[in-house]
Amino acid sequence: MALLNFSQPALDDATLAAVTDTMKSGWIASGPRVLAFERALSGTFDGRPTRTLTSATGAMELALLACGVKPGDEVITSTQSFFSTMNMIVKVGARPVFVDCDLVTRAIDLDRVAAAITPRTKAIVPTHFPGALGDMDALYALARRHGLRVIEDAALVQGSTWKGQPIGSFGDIATFSFHPNKNMTTIEGGAIVVPDDATAKRIEVLRFHGIERLADDTRDVAVASGKYNMSDVSAAIGLAQLAQLPAFLAQRQRLAERYFDVFPAIDGAVLPPRGVPGQSWNMFCVLLPYEALGTTRQRFRAALREREIATGLSYEPSHLTTLGRSLGWREGQFPNAERIGRETVTIPLHCGMNEADVDRVCAAIADILG
Numbered sequence: 192m193a194l195l196n197f198s199q200p201a202l203d204d205a206t207l208a209a210v211t212d213t214m215k216s217g218w219i220a221s222g223p224r225v226l227a228f229e230r231a232l233s234g235t236f237d238g239r240p241t242r243t244l245t246s247a248t249g250a251m252e253l254a255l256l257a258c259g260v261k262p263g264d265e266v267i268t269s270t271q272s273f274f275s276t277m278n279m280i281v282k283v284g285a286r287p288v289f290v291d292c293d294l295v296t297r298a299i300d301l302d303r304v305a306a307a308i309t310p311r312t313k314a315i316v317p318t319h320f321p322g323a324l325g326d327m328d329a330l331y332a333l334a335r336r337h338g339l340r341v342i343e344d345a346a347l348v349q350g351s352t353w354k355g356q357p358i359g360s361f362g363d364i365a366t367f368s369f370h371p372n373k374n375m376t377t378i379e380g381g382a383i384v385v386p387d388d389a390t391a392k393r394i395e396v397l398r399f400h401g402i403e404r405l406a407d408d409t410r411d412v413a414v415a416s417g418k419y420n421m422s423d424v425s426a427a428i429g430l431a432q433l434a435q436l437p438a439f440l441a442q443r444q445r446l447a448e449r450y451f452d453v454f455p456a457i458d459g460a461v462l463p464p465r466g467v468p469g470q471s472w473n474m475f476c477v478l479l480p481y482e483a484l485g486t487t488r489q490r491f492r493a494a495l496r497e498r499e500i501a502t503g504l505s506y507e508p509s510h511l512t513t514l515g516r517s518l519g520w521r522e523g524q525f526p527n528a529e530r531i532g533r534e535t536v537t538i539p540l541h542c543g544m545n546e547a548d549v550d551r552v553c554a555a556i557a558d559i560l561g
């Protein structure tokens with residue numbers, strides 16, 4: 192039996208043809224396809240200025256810089272996120288101020304955010320999860336009351352909507368990932384959606400060495416920066432993938448519904464929220480009470496692997512990493528994120544699957560856990 196990956200990109204002939212065409216076009220670095228991809232992406236965000244980058248991690252770094260976050264500032268973020276969120280806050284010299292999340296939706300806890308605001312707070316960085324968004328109206332109302340910027344880590348939720356509006360099409364700044372395990376891919380890649388052209392211009396400078404063009408057609412650098420520009424090959428893949436995104440999202444939705452229908456009844460299991468309108472399904476994470484079931488997560492995952500079913504872990508809480516602990520954070524501070532970190536397992540969900548694959552995963556889980 193072939194291994195069922197927990198995540199896998201959907202690369203069809205149109206995507207492969209786009210790569211070949213670009214490779215033969217004579218221009219493979221950032222060029223016309225990047226511009227076309229950015230225009231097409233922007234269209235999905237209600238025409239907001241959108242710029243591509245080599246990753247969502249880079250997008251987060253440049254978003255923080257564009258918001259003026261600097262050494263000594265504090266950025267409030269959920270400890271339940273991928274490590275890149277914490278890392279980029281630390282990389283720009285700021286202090287990540289962690290707060291807990293909801294156990295089921297994993298949305299950042301806004302009461303904790305409010306309690307964590309100090310005169311040094313510059314921005315709030317929530318991470319969105321598949322299945323449900325946090326209360327976006329309350330988040331922005333809180334940020335506006337305190338004059339704070341919001342950078343939404345939307346790496347996992349391209350295609351999710353809030354009250355009918357796509358994530359990225361409103362608010363301050365949103366960052367997206369096109370890593371192969373996301374809703375669509377450019378191999379590596381990411382995008383940043385910003386509220387105005389001036390911020391977009393700032394991102395263009397920061398993503399390419401800090402270079403600014405002068406009136407006499409020479410170049411200047413005022414601020415040192417790195418290199419985060421997407422290639423035309425990746426952008427061509429992105430254009431082909433974006434055309435299929437609605438179909439990808441629909442397929443993921445069907446598979447998630449099937450999981451809800453056939454996932455074995457296990458006392459103490461926590462599944463993602465079902466039936467929240469406008470949600471996308473990048474991954475399907477479940478919390479399981481391993482100890483009560485007489486096993487450990489490691490044994491459970493190994494037993495699935497023996498049955499040719501791969502799983503992932505999303506995510507270990509950032510505050511309990513060596514880096515987080517070195518900044519003074521300790522076990523016991525964020526019970527929901529810590530429980531998620533102990534119990535979560537990501538089961539297969541990608542567009543190469545059908546409902547029979549979901550049934551196979553659920554049967555294997557029922558078999559292993561008795």
Ligand SMILES: Cc1ncc(COP(=O)(O)O)c(C=O)c1O
Nearest residue numbers: 246247248273275346368370381
């Ligand atoms: C929530 C979240 N944010 C950011 C990232 C980083 O994305 P990238 O690999 O494009 O840098 C990831 C990647 O898994 C993620 O899951």
